[in-house]
């Protein structure tokens with residue numbers, strides 16, 4: 001039996017600050033690779049970007065590395081490699097991979113890029129990654145990707161020309177490995193951004209980042225946390241000067257109620273009143289907007305963008321209204337419903353993403369001239385006789401016929 005391939009996992013990123021999820025990513029990937037029986041993970045490397053990356057709110061490399069070191073005290077197989085962070089210019093991920101490969105004498109060990117699905121999906125952002133870089137990363141190194149809530153890496157890979165090519169590579173070169181689906185029942189979003197936000201707002205970051213990292217953030221006044229009274233109170237009740245002394249012991253008891261509750265200011269009262277009036281007005285306008293008239297009354301004034309029809313359901317058409325909510329309407333019975341508006345849109349997105357991409361391309365070169373006489377809207381060349389699409393053109397005053405139902409769209413509503 002052949003021996004397992006030895007692997008080093010390399011994670012590039014900002015680590016601003018390092019969170020438990022970064023470390024979890026390594027553990028999940030290692031477990032998955034070991035489970036396959038084909039790989040042995042012999043180490044993990046964290047390579048933080050240099051200051052030249054210039055990302056918003058990026059703490060200096062010195063601080064980020066210090067926090068990584070503190071976090072890694074609890075790990076016996078992941079280590080920090082500061083080389084990238086010490087560079088004066090930003091290094092592409094491929095350059096970092098090449099550097100670490102050159103550093104190793106032993107050619108039998110492979111280096112793989114470990115990343116979250118958001119990094120993988122950034123491959124699709126035009127101009128961000130060079131195709132030849134992606135090609136080389138996949139071909140010479142390989143990628144281990146961890147799903148992130150809100151992402152759909154399988155779909156992304158399927159749709160990406162280069163990634164899909166490597167997904168079916170021979171097992172010895174398996175480039176895309178699904179380490180785990182991080183989809184906890186209660187979705188906990190542990191991202192550096194959520195940690196920074198919590199720090200800025202003085203909210204708890206305990207169990208999001210390691211305790212020594214919290215201390216470090218406080219000592220070095222990073223991410224605006226040091227100025228925040230709540231943060232001081234939470235983490236340094238005894239010594240923090242700005243924070244008032246805690247009046248109750250941190251037990252499960254409820255804190256004593258404030259003896260002098262603040263009176264509502266007239267401004268707050270006015271704002272609340274204003275909000276209620278606005279809601280009432282909005283509801284009134286909405287109820288006008290959602291009127292769909294029976295076929296007998298034609299032309300039908302309908303305010304909204306016709307999205308799609310038969311693909312989602314052969315009997316319903318879906319509209320986006322000017323208020324950005326979604327309405328469906330039965331083609332056969334002329335009844336309209338808004339009850340499943342948002343849900344059906346989400347379903348529409350899932351089922352029709354493909355269609356939407358094609359349509360977007362198609363829209364660029366389509367014109368109203370391409371409308372044919374018996375179909376109201378131009379059909380995508382890829383889905384003949386299926387899609388009924390509202391293109392971004394001025395359809396002012398046009399009465400269109402969709403399977404017997406007539407729809408008038410006005411320019412201001414057809415966006």
Ligand SMILES: Nc1ncnc2c1ncn2[C@@H]1O[C@H](COP(=O)(O)OP(=O)(O)OP(=O)(O)O)[C@@H](O)[C@H]1O
Pocket residue numbers: 011012013014015016021022025114115116117118119146147148149182189190191192193194
């Ligand atoms: N919650 C998470 N689940 C899966 N992968 C994650 C998670 N948080 C970070 N990662 C991954 O860790 C790597 C390094 O991430 P990085 O520090 O650049 O975080 P980021 O999420 O891009 O940061 P920010 O929130 O600052 O934009 C990336 O590959 C990223 O996808």
Ligand SMILES: NC(=O)c1ccc[n+]([C@@H]2O[C@H](COP(=O)(O)O)[C@@H](O)[C@H]2O)c1
Pocket residue numbers: 012013014015048049055091092093094119122128129130133
């Ligand atoms: N072309 C490239 O090599 C390229 C492009 C964008 C981001 N990256 C890397 O991705 C990592 C994560 O970046 P973000 O923190 O911006 O998500 C960083 O290490 C960055 O250097 C590389």
